[in-house]
Amino acid sequence: MSEAKTPRATRRTMLALGATAMLARSAAAQRSGGPVVVSSKIDTEGALLGNMILLALQNAGVPTEARLALGPTRIVRQALLAGEIDIYPEYTGNAAFFFRRPEDPAWRDSERAAALAAELDKAENNLVWLDRAKANNTWAIAVRRDVAQRLNLRTMSDLFAAAQRGEVKLAASAEFVESAAALPAFEKAYGGTFPRDNIVVLPGGDTAVTMRAAAQGISGVNAAMVYGTDGAIAALDLVVMRDDKAAQPVYEPAPVVRAEVLERHPAIRTALAPVFSSLDLETLQKLNARIAVEGQPAAAVARAHLVAIGALR
Structure with a gap:
């Protein structure tokens, strides 16, 4: 990190x-x-x-x-x-x-x-x-801006629907994927499982790495685990998906x-x-x-x- x-x-x-x-x-x-x-x-x-x-x-x-x-x-x-x-x-x-x-x-x-x-x-x-x-400044998922615009993604509801269609590939840490407070909490709130074969698990928990993977399209990644106010979000032209069902604490x-x-x-x-x-x-x-x-x-x-x-x- x-x-x-x-x-x-x-x-x-x-x-x-x-x-x-x-x-x-x-x-x-x-x-x-x-x-x-x-x-x-x-x-x-x-x-x-x-x-x-x-x-x-x-x-x-x-x-x-x-x-x-x-x-x-x-x-x-x-x-x-x-x-x-x-x-x-x-x-x-x-x-x-x-x-x-x-x-x-x-x-x-x-x-x-x-x-x-x-x-x-x-x-x-x-x-x-x-x-x-x-x-x-909570756990969130951000999507590359061009992808968000093309797929009309604004919320986590939008994101999960796109994930079910195989249109989103996520870079995240093992903690984010496995911790009950992170991705599983999103899955519970949004009523769907994020396909695990469309998740690239990166070592550590550094959001700078996950954001860079999404911005550069590494291994087909177009979304990243982030914290809501991460400085590199704007710099890398990513868009945070709004947690419209309040899966995460504020x-x-x-x-x-x-x-x-x-x-x-x-x-x-x-x-x-x-x-x-x-x-x-x-x-x-x-x-x-x-x-x-x-x-x-x-x-x-x-x-x-x-x-x-x-x-x-």
Whole structure:
């Protein structure tokens, strides 16, 4: 896996925080003052969103300290619970694992997932979920644009119908094909089996490899396992199929902040609301591509976007 994709895969397999995090939280002295410590996960999108939070808060006059790219989900979440950091971008669907409720159907609905994540974290941890971006970074399947246009493919329902006709060949990891949460979940929701002889299983779980196979038509592949906001989707001219039957949990990013910090600095909420409301799926794909594909620094991409939307003086 590439560095950018590893945390996305591990957040689906390493998110149980257990008693250790709660003990760390109760044992740690909560800071009563000082700068707001802004953190993020150690992946492309985490760096992008973390820098946006940092810049927006600085612009609003909120004193800050940066601890970006701190680690994977488990590490950053524990740091927030322990009061070692004050705010970071998290995904709504991860609350299903934080609170050990993965089967709750609320996680498959954008509005309900956001509301439930906020309710559970406020009640148990005194954490506040702020306004989220309407960009779902969950497991998905993307199709080469020319194929999607020729076959009129827009949704996963369309894709499964085309797969039954033998018109789609998918590049995916073994985990995606075999894990009950991935392709089998799609098959259950859409009432059909994706023909296994039309799946090319590639080693590892790097979506950069599966997307490249689809874009280049390697071994006849024209579709790929992806995460919804992968930067290379737009760069490789792929189209994400909409999960019209909600087979997958919704993973929309939002800042999560300690309530006492938000009370001390209410400008945090107003500073970040326009930032996250500006981030739809295509926008996040394009911004991630500037980092992952073009090699631009995450801080520079974040700053340029905030300037473009008028959120940074």
